[in-house]
Amino acid sequence: MKVYLINPKFPVTYWGFEYAADLSGIKYTSPPLGLATVAALTPRDIKVEICDENIEEVNFDTDADIIGLTAYLVQGPRAFQIAAEFQQRGKLVVLGGPITSLDPAGCQGKADILFRGEAEYTWPQFLADLQAGSHHPEYVQTETVDMRDSPIPRFDLLKFDQYHKASIQTTRGCPFNCEFCDIVVLFGRKVRCKAVSQVINELREAAKYHAHSIFFTDDNFVGNPAYAKQLLRAMIEFHKTEHLSFDYMTQASINLARDEELLQLLYEAHVTKVFVGIESPRKESLQETNKGQNLHYDLAADVKKIQSYNIGVAAGMIVGFDHDDVHIFQEHFEFMMTSHVAWVMTGLLQAFPNTPLYERMAREHRLDNAFATDGNNTSLNSNILPKSMSKEELISGYIWLLKQLYSYENYAKRAIGALHDYAKRPHISLSWPKFSELKIVLRTLRYYLLTFDRQRRAFSFKILKYVFLHKPHTFYAAMSHLVGFKHFHAYVYDQLEKANDLRASFFGKFGDSVNSNADALSQHAISVYAELKKQALAVSRQAAAAREELGKQATAVSHHASETYDGVSQQAAALIAQAAMAYDALGKQIGHHAAAAYAELAQQAVLLSQQVSALSQHIAAYYVELGQQAAAISQQAALIAETLEQQGALRSPGAGDEA
Numbered sequence: 001m002k003v004y005l006i007n008p009k010f011p012v013t014y015w016g017f018e019y020a021a022d023l024s025g026i027k028y029t030s031p032p033l034g035l036a037t038v039a040a041l042t043p044r045d046i047k048v049e050i051c052d053e054n055i056e057e058v059n060f061d062t063d064a065d066i067i068g069l070t071a072y073l074v075q076g077p078r079a080f081q082i083a084a085e086f087q088q089r090g091k092l093v094v095l096g097g098p099i100t101s102l103d104p105a106g107c108q109g110k111a112d113i114l115f116r117g118e119a120e121y122t123w124p125q126f127l128a129d130l131q132a133g134s135h136h137p138e139y140v141q142t143e144t145v146d147m148r149d150s151p152i153p154r155f156d157l158l159k160f161d162q163y164h165k166a167s168i169q170t171t172r173g174c175p176f177n178c179e180f181c182d183i184v185v186l187f188g189r190k191v192r193c194k195a196v197s198q199v200i201n202e203l204r205e206a207a208k209y210h211a212h213s214i215f216f217t218d219d220n221f222v223g224n225p226a227y228a229k230q231l232l233r234a235m236i237e238f239h240k241t242e243h244l245s246f247d248y249m250t251q252a253s254i255n256l257a258r259d260e261e262l263l264q265l266l267y268e269a270h271v272t273k274v275f276v277g278i279e280s281p282r283k284e285s286l287q288e289t290n291k292g293q294n295l296h297y298d299l300a301a302d303v304k305k306i307q308s309y310n311i312g313v314a315a316g317m318i319v320g321f322d323h324d325d326v327h328i329f330q331e332h333f334e335f336m337m338t339s340h341v342a343w344v345m346t347g348l349l350q351a352f353p354n355t356p357l358y359e360r361m362a363r364e365h366r367l368d369n370a371f372a373t374d375g376n377n378t379s380l381n382s383n384i385l386p387k388s389m390s391k392e393e394l395i396s397g398y399i400w401l402l403k404q405l406y407s408y409e410n411y412a413k414r415a416i417g418a419l420h421d422y423a424k425r426p427h428i429s430l431s432w433p434k435f436s437e438l439k440i441v442l443r444t445l446r447y448y449l450l451t452f453d454r455q456r457r458a459f460s461f462k463i464l465k466y467v468f469l470h471k472p473h474t475f476y477a478a479m480s481h482l483v484g485f486k487h488f489h490a491y492v493y494d495q496l497e498k499a500n501d502l503r504a505s506f507f508g509k510f511g512d513s514v515n516s517n518a519d520a521l522s523q524h525a526i527s528v529y530a531e532l533k534k535q536a537l538a539v540s541r542q543a544a545a546a547r548e549e550l551g552k553q554a555t556a557v558s559h560h561a562s563e564t565y566d567g568v569s570q571q572a573a574a575l576i577a578q579a580a581m582a583y584d585a586l587g588k589q590i591g592h593h594a595a596a597a598y599a600e601l602a603q604q605a606v607l608l609s610q611q612v613s614a615l616s617q618h619i620a621a622y623y624v625e626l627g628q629q630a631a632a633i634s635q636q637a638a639l640i641a642e643t644l645e646q647q648g649a650l651r652s653p654g655a656g657d658e659a
Helices: 018-024 033-040 073-088 098-102 122-131 183-187 196-208 225-242 254-258 260-268 283-288 299-307 328-339 356-363 391-405 408-421 435-449 454-470 472-658
Strands: 002-007 047-052 066-070 092-096 113-116 138-140 166-168 213-216 247-252 271-279 312-319 343-348
Touching: 002 033, 018 435, 018 472, 033 047, 033 066, 066 073, 073 092, 073 098, 092 098, 098 113, 098 183, 113 122, 122 138, 166 196, 196 225, 225 260, 254 260, 254 271, 254 299, 260 271, 271 299, 299 312, 299 328, 299 408, 312 328, 312 391, 328 391, 328 408, 343 391, 391 408, 391 472, 408 454, 408 472, 435 454, 435 472, 454 472
Parallel strands: 002 047, 002 066, 066 092, 092 113, 113 138, 166 213, 213 247, 247 271, 271 312, 312 343
Antiparallel strands: none
């Protein structure tokens, strides 16, 4: 059986250093450590080949039985293309890496088998299932992986000479919980550590394959300070006994600046560069994103403290937090210039799937579905709708900031400031440089000094002059700044400029279409308003006529009720008079009995009178009720007319303003 493991090509990014490859002589920054670990988890009777598309072409004609792909979010589109091509060729394709854990729904159907989570336990299980004749469509790592179970990666399958640094991982996890970060989602908050002896064995193995520079890929190298110190002491001893001069780069939180012992050990162990997530100079933004470890401290002073140990700081910065307004870009620029951070990776805030930030943006209905995140926060899009500025203000401010940071003049000031902060002598021997290092120096000097570009020449001369006059022991650090600047400057002024032009072209055409549609909609709104106004006037007239007619009817009913009341009253009076006359006549004619009959008749007459009185009161109440109904109808008609007139008046200015 044969397994072909592929790391898909990354797009051009801030950390790719593609634009400086001609100076450094390497093809990419670091090899795919995850695939080398998977290869080590594979039984030796199964042949394994690793292809990193960042340094070589994918062999679609491979005779491998299994195609294994790993991918970050930013590699997703290319990974899916490769998977589809191999599936068409009848290969069994498996997909893993951060992308399947962060966006499992988006990976469904993209490969035959998906791996979610760390691979130390699931990959061997898959191979056993496959050899037994059956396998699952998905393998999910649910229990915590013990880092002591992670084998030494298959460095023999990697081409270290094509990379700037070899990669080694000593821990997984981070004790902090920044809202935007996906590390806790992937690896948790508990820092899990390899045995120190195993890390030393991995360093020894890397040296066997001619690695000379190591990148510790830990999410936070100082997440467990006690372990970090123990490891650094072992590394220092390893250098002495093995007579090696590795230099290291890693990632760490800013709180390392407050641990003098840790800083001294990093310096003695030849850690020459550290990436630090500073994120923002604005306290409210740090508080918002739960970056508590950066609050209540002077971050610029912390950076200078780290650099005083000859450890260059590369800063991770973010714009687009809820508390960031249009003034944040100037604040970022001033902070970077003050703190002397030359390598600044400033990106737009992105909400990665399954992170607390993503969940909050979803609750607030602020996910911009038009820009699903690709995992590259230095591209010109964000999947978040900003709160304190428009999306256009965010993008334009971001571009302005990057151009300011990576102008010749401003970068030179920060690089010289960083070299000035270096307060210690290098521990690495000042023996003759390796031939590969000498070639980098010569190519770099030729690029900057033997050119007709006066600005480029003056820029490099300013940095080199400072080094030769004041800090000659920082020469290699200065070379690193010059090599890095070639990539950063080209990335900002070339890659992002092209991306912005494409974006402007797209939105320009889109804007023309919107404006055209807006004009049509405006004309339509005006005509609709005119029609509504006509209808409102007609309804108003109808309401007035109805009011007048109701008034007439109410008056007529009132007159009729009054006449009816008068007639009934007259009839009642006549009956009473007749009854009285009849009583007198009967009294005279029939005496006592007649008088009794008369009395009965008189009572009937009184009763009739009461009935007539009640009838007249009822008629009067009916008259009053009719009057009230008429008045209410009149008021309703007037209110309808007034409302229609107001709606018509409001529509007219709105249509005019939008037009």
